[in-house]
Amino acid sequence: MACEQWRGDLDRYLDGELAAAESAALAAHLRTCAACAAEVLERVQLKRSIQMAGTRYKASAELRNKITKSVAAKSKSGIARQWRLVFVPALALVVAALVLTVYVGQQRTARQRVYGELVDLHVATLASSTPVDVVSSDRHTVKPWFQGRIPFTFNLPELAGSDFTLVGGRVAYLEQIPSAHLIYQIRKHFISVFILPDRAAEIKSLPSGTADRLSFRMETWTQNGLRYFVVGDTSEQDMRALSKLLRDAG
Amino acid sequence: MRVSEERLSAASFEDLALPLFDQLYNFAHWLTQDKAEAEDLVQETYAKALGGFSSFQTGTNFRAWMYRILRNSFLSSRTGLKTMVVLDEESSESLPTENATPEVLFLEQVSREMVQEALEGLPVQFREILLLCEVEEMSYQEISETLAIPMGTVMSRLYRARQALRAALRAKMGGQHGM
Numbered sequence: 312m313a314c315e316q317w318r319g320d321l322d323r324y325l326d327g328e329l330a331a332a333e334s335a336a337l338a339a340h341l342r343t344c345a346a347c348a349a350e351v352l353e354r355v356q357l358k359r360s361i362q363m364a365g366t367r368y369k370a371s372a373e374l375r376n377k378i379t380k381s382v383a384a385k386s387k388s389g390i391a392r393q394w395r396l397v398f399v400p401a402l403a404l405v406v407a408a409l410v411l412t413v414y415v416g417q418q419r420t421a422r423q424r425v426y427g428e429l430v431d432l433h434v435a436t437l438a439s440s441t442p443v444d445v446v447s448s449d450r451h452t453v454k455p456w457f458q459g460r461i462p463f464t465f466n467l468p469e470l471a472g473s474d475f476t477l478v479g480g481r482v483a484y485l486e487q488i489p490s491a492h493l494i495y496q497i498r499k500h501f502i503s504v505f506i507l508p509d510r511a512a513e514i515k516s517l518p519s520g521t522a523d524r525l526s527f528r529m530e531t532w533t534q535n536g537l538r539y540f541v542v543g544d545t546s547e548q549d550m551r552a553l554s555k556l557l558r559d560a561g
Numbered sequence: 562m563r564v565s566e567e568r569l570s571a572a573s574f575e576d577l578a579l580p581l582f583d584q585l586y587n588f589a590h591w592l593t594q595d596k597a598e599a600e601d602l603v604q605e606t607y608a609k610a611l612g613g614f615s616s617f618q619t620g621t622n623f624r625a626w627m628y629r630i631l632r633n634s635f636l637s638s639r640t641g642l643k644t645m646v647v648l649d650e651e652s653s654e655s656l657p658t659e660n661a662t663p664e665v666l667f668l669e670q671v672s673r674e675m676v677q678e679a680l681e682g683l684p685v686q687f688r689e690i691l692l693l694c695e696v697e698e699m700s701y702q703e704i705s706e707t708l709a710i711p712m713g714t715v716m717s718r719l720y721r722a723r724q725a726l727r728a729a730l731r732a733k734m735g736g737q738h739g740m
Contacts, residue, residue, distance in 0.1 A: 322716075322719065322720060322723070323716070326694065326701070326719075327700070328700070328701050353668060354723075356668040356669070357668060357723060357726070357727065358695050360668065360671060360673070360676045361676060361680070361691050361692075361695040361696070361726070362695045362696055363673055363676070364673050364674075364676035364677045364680060365587075365591070365680065365691070365692050365695060365696035366587065366696055367587060367590070367591070367677060368586060368587045368590035368591065368596075368599070369583070369586070369587075370582065370583065370586035370587075370600070370603070371600070374586070374600050374603065374604070375582060377604070378579075378582060378603065378604065378607050379575075379579060381604075381607065381608070381611075382574060382575045382578065382579065382607060382611060383575060405575060405579060408579075408580070409579060409580070409582075412580050412583075413583065
């Protein structure tokens with residue numbers, strides 16, 4: 312019965328339409344309920360598939376020119392004649408802005424896609440009955456386990472003295488590249504860390520920094536040719552602390 | 562995209578409207594399902610918006626305003642009149658909860674083309690609300706302004722649109738497996 316109360320809110324939760332408190336309560340429920348987490352995953356997939364399928368039609372360059380011209384011409388007519396002097400540079404600016412908009416848009420789409428994929432992996436792993444393939448809180452067990460499974464190596468931080476614990480690891484694939492997927496825990500929150508060679512174009516082009524997606528936080532950077540992604544729903548401080556530990560170790 | 566009084570006087574129509582061009586075209590093509598009609602529709606939208614810009618209320622949502630013009634132009638076109646269907650009475654009261662098992666695995670096998678075909682096959686009201694929500698990433702409030710329907714109807718229509726899409730995809734997958 313407890314779940315039924317949440318099910319009606321899942322769409323609004325994923326559409327970002329729940330109030331912060333409701334959203335946090337639902338997120339807390341999702342961490343303890345595999346059935347609802349699976350529901351969320353299905354909805355995220357449906358949303359993503361519509362997003363990808365829906366971006367479909369591109370206007371012709373002729374139409375773009377026609378509209379740019381007609382809009383510029385009409386708004387020009389009301390203004391003083393000297394406007395003509397700035398018309399050419401203005402048009403150039405508009406075109407530059409459009410090019411930039413398209414470029415930024417494409418960058419954003421690539422970013423959203425990769426981030427979406429990461430969140431999916433994170434959620435799917437936590438919803439799974441066997442989230443990790445190597446279960447150990449000892450980095451000296453987890454790190455060697457990856458030998459021969461992924462074509463690179465990395466360093467893991469010493470966690471003694473911090474609130475984090477290592478839950479374990481598994482191999483994940485991101486943009487068809489085998490990646491180390493580590494799961495850390497802090498209090499009741501799980502955080503995924505993905506480490507992979509920074510060579511896929513789409514991943515390489517992502518700027519370092521933080522991002523939010525579907526109320527998940529994300530931090531990413533490149534170090535020694537490896538790309539790190541930290542994904543979780545815990546506080547910004549926790550995310551930053553774990554990122555720092557990883558950076559210092561790497 | 563709320564526009565303040567000061568910004569509006571300084572910003573010209575093109576600063577606000579031209580960046581929406583690609584999205585508006587994509588949306589228009591989805592509505593009309595025809596390239597030539599979509600082009601006409603986008604041109605008509607820009608012409609109407611430019612003409613009516615002085616009546617655009619500052620402080621309101623410019624993007625929703627543009628989409629509303631486009632959609633109203635579509636509705637009054639021949640294709641629009643033909644394709645709009647009458648939806649059942651939509652209640653804003655409690656949405657049904659689902660008990661069906663999640664279909665993660667099933668959705669993983671669905672291709673982009675299949676989703677596109679399924680979207681094409683949906684009633685236009687379902688198609689447009691899914692696009693506004695997922696592709697344009699509009700808030701319920703913006704959707705409500707664009708489609709001129711109450712918030713409760715936004716939620717119930719979205720719910721039904723997603724259900725209809727799931728059903729269409731399931732039917733397609735079934736067909737593919739010869740079931």
